[in-house]
Amino acid sequence: MKFVFPRISRLERDILATNSIHLYFDMLWFGVLTGSTLSFLSIYAARIGATSFQVGMINGAQAIVNLIVALPAGHFLARKAVDRIVFLSAILQRVFYGVMILLPALFASSQQMVSILVITFLMSIPGTSLAIGQNALFGDSIPPENRGRVAGIRNAVLSISTIVSTLICGQVLMAVDFPINYQIVFGIGFLGAVMSTLHLKFVKPAFSDRSAAEQVLSVNGRRKTIKDLLRFDVLRGKYGLKIGLLLFFHIVQYLGIAIFPIYQVNEIHLSDSVISIGNGLFYVLMFLVSIRLEGFTRRYGYKRNLGLGICLLSIYPVFLALSTGPVLYYVASIFGGIAWGFVGGTLYNYILEAAPVGGRAGYLAWYNLVFNAGILLGSLGGPSLGNLTNLHIALWIIAGGRFVAGVALFLWG
Structure with a gap:
């Protein structure tokens, strides 16, 4: 075309x-x-x-x-x-x-x-x-x-x-x-x-871009209701499976967000300088992956690159759990940057690819709902997981969850 x-x-x-x-x-x-x-x-x-x-x-x-x-x-x-x-x-x-x-x-x-x-x-x-x-x-x-x-x-x-x-x-x-x-x-x-x-x-x-833009305000000249925007019919097909898998991913993604800073500061006692270098490594690797991502997506598609990236995200908590000082923390940051270069660069395009032009509002509304639900459930579940076990065990569980989410999206997303 x-x-x-x-x-x-x-x-x-x-x-x-x-x-x-x-x-x-x-x-x-x-x-x-x-x-x-x-x-x-x-x-x-x-x-x-x-x-x-x-x-x-x-x-x-x-x-x-x-x-x-x-x-x-x-x-x-x-x-x-x-x-x-x-x-x-x-x-x-x-x-x-x-x-x-x-x-x-x-x-x-x-x-x-x-x-x-x-x-x-x-x-x-x-x-x-x-x-x-x-x-x-x-x-x-x-x-x-x-x-x-x-x-x-x-x-x-x-x-x-x-x-x-x-x-x-x-x-x-x-x-x-x-x-x-x-x-x-x-x-x-x-x-x-x-x-x-x-x-x-x-x-x-x-x-x-009026020809392709979606008017959120009205459907056939009338105001949209929540029922109009959250179209349940879109969940009956493959998109429903995609949304379910993405909900699971965002939950396991955010399970670690509340635990990582506490573990870095209280468990392995990293200094602010070490953390800043780790963050720098993360963004450098994310940038390097991002500038080469177009070739990967053209060859393998958004789904496979997203699944690969999520699998790689599981490496971050693994090396963090193994870390007793800066070296393995830096390794974790490097893999985290590589992983997020794939995930951050493909996730939204993966959603857009699944949402047909002319009907995207209903599809994107469901993803917005799932994304924020995943943040909330993961942010609340992470501390609970840490309290039920301990922070070290929680990191291994989060790593396993992320790997399963990546494999599931790679195969069935």
Whole structure:
């Protein structure tokens, strides 16, 4: 099948160039946020004595909000100018990163963890609108024929800026006394959040893809209900099996998210510098895989690459369980980066491939529901698993679960 894309005028080319530049800088500064606050918040929580349940609820709180807010947010965004809503949502969400800088000065350690969970819950409300709106804004601001190139450059910029930011923050954490070192790291993250938001302000939705876009607001001229959006008929075919397998994957994926930081800090006593180097290795390998992923997907397809990546994800908790110091932790980070290069680069395309054009809203709504349910169940189940056994045994169980999920998707997904 040959795809013919419409030509664009000189004015539209200028708009495309401007949008692309601001989207690149948006991702560059978001990488700064990722390599600072987002990478070290759970480590900070572990260092102030947080339990695995509390660390898990950093992700669990976001999932709860997404499950409640995602569908109403979709209806709300369908009636509003997407660029304005994205900018306002970004401000309302990211201002809380500035509040985190003040936590060590305002509260005792036990109160700080409660404050972090409250902040996470509050910022997830505008964060849901931001996540939905950003996907729509990207589609409306970049023509279809340019999206692959722009998305690829954005991912490369994100990887590089995250690596640099992570390594810089690691040095800050080693050179400055606790907790001022983490306040500086959170300040770097807030700067990244502010600058990313500023660049989103200048992205304009000049290329609305109305022929392929789905109107969330109406079906045959009437308002969609939850029943209309969550089409149960799509689960009767192969897509139902895919969704079930992905639910299992996301559960075993997030089982470890609450355990890993606690194990790194309390069990094998890794320093912030070692953790930052491990994070850097993770993102370097993820970047290297990402830039070669197109050839793998063209040859083997999204399903096989996704299954392979999930199987490789099982190696991370294995080496973490075997680790008694930095060396095996670095090995775990290397395999984790390779694995996530495959998983992160194929997962959404795997879903889109299974969702037919003209009916994607119902399919994607189910995946959004499954994804957040997996986060919530995994974030709550991980600490429970650790309490029932111990953190070391829990890591081996998580490794086994991830391997089974990868094999199942490879064979039957």
